[in-house]
Structures are given as structure tokens and as C-alpha cells.
Amino acid sequence: MKKGDCIELLIDDLVYGGRGVARKDEFVWFVDGGLPGQTVQAVVRRRRKSYGEARVREVIEPGPDQIEAPCPYFGICGGCQLQHLKYEAQVAAKTRQVRDILTRIGQLSGDPVQETRPAEQIYGYRNKMEFTFSDRPWVIQDRDEDKPEDFALGLHVPGRFDKVLDIDACLLQSETANQLLRDVRDLVLKTELPPYRVQDHAGFWRFLVIREGKQTSDLFMKVITSSQAPQRGKPAFEWLMHKLFWNHLELTGVIHGISDKKAQVAFSESETLVLGDGRLREQVGSCMYEISSDAFFQTNTGQTKVLFDTIIELAGFSGNEIVYDLYCGTGAIGIYIARHVKQVVGIEAIPAAVEDGNRNVELNNLGNVHLMTGDMMDAIHDTHALTGKFGAADVVILDPPRGGTHPGTIRDLLSWKPPCIIYVSCNPPMLAKDLTELQTLYRVEAVQPVDMFPHTKHIEVVCVLRRK
Secondary structure: OOOOOOEEEEEEEEEEEOEEEEEOOOOEEEEEEOOOOOOOOOOOOOOOOOOOEEEEEEEEOOOOOOOOOOOOOOOOOOOOOOOOOHHHHHHHHHHHHHHHHHHHHOOOOOOOOOEOOOOOOOOOOOOOOEEEEEEEEEOOOOOOOOOOOOOOOEEEOOOOOOOOEEEOOOOOOOOHHHHHHHHHHHHHHHHOHHHHHHOEEEEOEEEEEEEEOOOOOEEEEEEEEEEOOOHHHHHHHHHHHHHHHHHHHOEEEEEEOOOOOOOOOOOOOOOEEEEOOEEEEEEEEEEEEEEOOOOOOOOOOOHHHHHHHHHHHOOOOOOOOEEEEEEEOOHHHHHHHHHOOOEEEEEEEOOOHHHHHHHHHHOOOOOOOEEEEEOOOHHHHHHHHHHHHHHOOEEEEOOOOOOOHHHHHHHHHHHHHOOOOEEEEEOOOHHHHHHHHHOEEEEEEEEEEEOOOOOOOOOOOEEHHHOO
């Protein structure tokens, strides 16, 4: 088989990353779009020595849990990989994937992996979305003939930095946010200022960021433009805002960001506050959070509470623990667990995140949470400076970025020998890699997957390790 050939395959299961896996003539195929139980005709994308990659061209026989995806853009935008699979089957597949990864890569023995905790709300759950303006829309079948051929506001098509899928709604955000998206598109088109072009880096409109407080009803918007068209740009933006304010009285915050960087990321070099104080307010349980425009916060508020409650449950706090929260970000976990422990010490490398966190510590009237800025390796390597000031750690919460934990940090953590480590991971393969070293001194007591992102390939995992 070579690239472009077709092959008939029976899909056995889903692997991490949302791809189907099939075996034919003792050869393994990973199939984009494939679901367990399907018989498909697949197109070969590439073939390696030990495996091949393909994509579904036609479903010959549907799988038992296959359904019709409700989103008209499914299979094109790439944001959701599993909308065509019953939600219960998605959750079960994620449990199998975590179990397989931790056993195969992490050398985990026994079966401490619990069933994945599902989400109560499987659509409209996202509290943040980023959309891109472009002059090169991805053309789809049944395209609205009234839409311009040189304008799009939507999501990047996978693998195409230069093509944007123009969308009217994303089912993962609320209808309020979708209406705001549609209104921004209609009004921007009337300004007759061009969208940004990645080919020659010319154009005005660049990004739209929408954030919602799911528990507070806050609605926040950032529009990022270039600094081009200085004579027309400012009046056009002011006109846009005037129209939006009348249509969306629920808006509580607006920022105009300006970026002339060539990188296609929704961050601005300078900002002007148009409405509000530049912060979104969100509530998780009894805790209130003020979130700056660019600050990270879990994008599924409902499941964030499930995640944080899982940490408290599995840790079994007595109320006397000194907890070190590494990679603490804005301190969201530490603030939530503070009433269950004696003291929380958070360490984060980004000063702006620590500033946000300390503001939220004050907002929640917590006297036992201390957040500090520091490079993780330097901060925890100097053990005496930390423990001399705050005391030895009873529990360490490790919540690293997707790239995982630096090996030096793992070694320093092993030298601390805290009685308990709670590893929160959004990347199970990296968790598995770190477990191979952590298990030299610790046993894995429990692994609890939490489905933070229904219909997508992503999995969040809470892993509790106790010192041997």
C-alpha cells in the first residue's frame, strides 16, 4: 500500500488522539475519523515500517455507537473529533486510553485507573473561544452564496495556517456567544476594512476572543487589529463598538488590542480598555475568580469544579496539611482547596499570573495561601529557603503545562520526599513518562480521569502517589 491507495478496514478501538485503530494482515493502521465497530474504506496517508496512517473515505458499515454529528462543520474545523460517537462511548474510550498509556508507557501495575468522570453539560460548555479573521475562507459544500469570497471569521482548518473556516456558530459555546460572533462578522464587513492577510501581513482585522463567566453571566470580548489604516481604523472600531453595545447590553468588558506581530496568535502588543475593568469574573463552587484578558483559566467551568473536588476527595485532606502547588498559574487550585488544608504555597514562573492569583486570594479572604513568582527548577531546588519559611510539604500538587515536567524538577521533587504527590495532567503520555521515575519512591494509589472537553480527544487526569 502506498499514499493515495484505498483499503478496507474494521476499526477495533479508539487510541489517544481520537483516531481509530485497525489491524489487517498483522499490520496496524491509525485511521482519522474511524470509530470502534465501523467497517470503512480508508485512504492511505503514509506508511511506516511498523504502522500506517489513513483517513476514512467512506463508512461501509456503521459502528454500534455511531451517531449523526449535530455540527454542520464537523470533520472540517477539527475542533471536535468525536461528535459522531455517543457520549457514553466517548467517556468509556477515554478510560481505556488512560489505562493503556499508563500501563504501556508508565509501567503501571495493578489497575488503579477509575472510570472517567463524565461532564453533565456536553455542549455549550466552553467559557473561552478564539476566532481568526482571514481573507482566505475554506470553501465548503452548500456554502451560502451571499457570503463574500474574500472574508472569513472562524476557526483554522487543521494543517492549513492560511485557511479559515467561516462559521455561524460553534456548538461548544453558548448561543449568547454565537450571536455575538455573528454580529461582529456582519458589522466588520460593513466597515469595508480588510481582514489580515498572512501572505503579505497586510490588513486590519485579526482576532476575536470571547470569554464568558458561566456562573456570573459576565460576557467579555477582545478584538485584535493591526495598527494599519490609522485614519480609518479607529473610527471603524468605535462605530463597531457603538453598534455592538446596543445589540449586546449584557457585555461587561471589551478590550481593543493591537498587534503587528507576524505570528498568528491572539495576543496583543498594546491594549485599550473600552468597557469594564479588563477582567472576567467566574465562580467555581464558593470561590470567586477575577480573570485578566490573557490569563489562563480552565475553559469548562462546570468540569473545573468536578476536577477540583476530585483533588480534594483523593487527597483525603485532614485540615493540617502544608500543600505546595507547583506550576500554580493564577492559583485556582490552591484557592479552591485552601479551606481544606492548613497552608498553600504556590509557585509560578509568570509574574502576571501570580499577580492575578494574589488578587483572587484577597477576593476570597484567604490568609493561608501564599503565591510566589519563581522559575520552577530554581525555586524548588533551594529546599531550605522554602521549607524554612513555610514548612515541609505534606502534599505537593504538580500541574505542569502540556509539555510535562522538567526532569530536574522531578529529581528535586524526589529529594523532597513529600508523603503525597497529586499529579494533575492534561497530557497522559507525559504523565506516564514522569511516572516511570516517580514510582522509584512512590506507589500510584489512584488515577481518576475527568472529561473536561466532551467531543474532543483531550483527557484530564488526577493521579495520586503515596510515598512507599
